[in-house]
Amino acid sequence: MSNSEGKVLNFDHLVFWVANAKTASSYFITRFGFKPMAVRDPTEERQILSYAVKLNKVIIVFESPTTVGGEIAKDLTAHGDFVKDVAFEVQNLEELVRRAKKGGAEVVKDISVLKDKNGSIRYAVLRTYGDNTHTLIDRTKYTGIFLPGYNTLENDAISELLPDTNLLYIDHVEGNMADGTLEESASWYETNLNMHRFWCVDYSHDLVPYSCINSASVINQDETVLLSMNEAAKGLRPTSKASEFVKALGSSGVEHVALYTDDIVSTMQNLKARGADILTWPPTYYDLIREKLKDSPIRVTEGIDALQANNILIDFDERGYMLQAFTKHLQARPTLFIEILQRRNHRGFGAMNYKWVFEAIELLDATADKKIEEKTEKLKLKD
Secondary structure, three states: OOOOOOEEEEEEEEEEEOOOHHHHHHHHHHHHOOEEEEEEOOOOOOOEEEEEEEEOOEEEEEEEEOOOOOHHHHHHHHHOOEEEEEEEEEEOHHHHHHHHHHOOOOEEEEEEEEEEOOEEEEEEEEEOOOOOEEEEEEOOOEOOOOOOOOEEOOOOOHHHHOOOOOOOEEEEEEEEOOOOOHHHHHHHHHHHHOOEEOOOHHHHOOOHHHHOEEEEEEEOOOOOOEEEEEEEOOOOOOOOHHHHHHHHHOOOEEEEEEEEOOOHHHHHHHHHHOOOOEOOOOHHHHHHHHHHHHOOOOOOOOOHHHHHHOOOEEEEOOOOEEEEEEEOOOOOOOOOEEEEEEEEOOOOOOOHHHHHHHHHHHHHHHHHHHHHHHHHHHHHHHO
């Protein structure tokens, strides 16, 4: 592909709009192992405090208003703390913006320049689903730590005391869409950002009854930026996680960020040591997995006992497997969590686990019912 083509190259950073940037960034430092990176102090023109934290290739910026009113305060009232912006490093910013305008995308901010002593960056901002945006960044003429206007933060002493979490990069960002907008949202990326559909192994299974969602995914030309989207679908449960999310957030938005590790067992052990709040699963799930793997050619290097001890789920087919674990929601509203994952020749999102966890809960309920019956029978015999 020629350098003249406009395309998304990588995830650059994520922006979270939060009530208190100082404490939210501290939570990611203590619980998830991020390091303080840079701060942008408020000014008369820009009454926003921005804290950037970094872990390997993952950069997250937490922004809070320092005065009454303004867009951030308005959105925080509507949504609570949430992921506002997913920023991409891009090639040929002009061509991408031209394409987006032609495709009918809403341009929140046309091509602009930020400068300091370390050079300049050029950027533009597009609106995507809900109140979310994508900042497109050309940083080829910038040598500073992050972005113009930011000053370096000193390392936090706690980093020396706690174990590394080994979270390497963003595997994917997943959003939940308002009913009936999934196709339109996925197509937006093809039309405006030169991305294409990503067809993964998950989509070859009919898992809607268990997941209660329809899904679509897009990926960039170099297959380094993966975005997944869901909307509610009718299934075995009375409601869908997608519709529950949209109701809680008040619009479509980012439901989770998946961070990649190449050693998920030690990552989960170290997250637990740091006090991260991790979702747990019924023991019947691991009983099911042991049964299913008996007839599989797959050999799980980590061992099922280690997965069970660390609340890790597994999805697999005849070619490979992927391992995933989840934090609980990170804020007051049930609208954002972190996924931790590792892949071994498997490119899905763990969709089979909707079915397997569902089956495990049913097994657990059946076991509990049986115990109640047995207890009742014993009481009858005593009488």
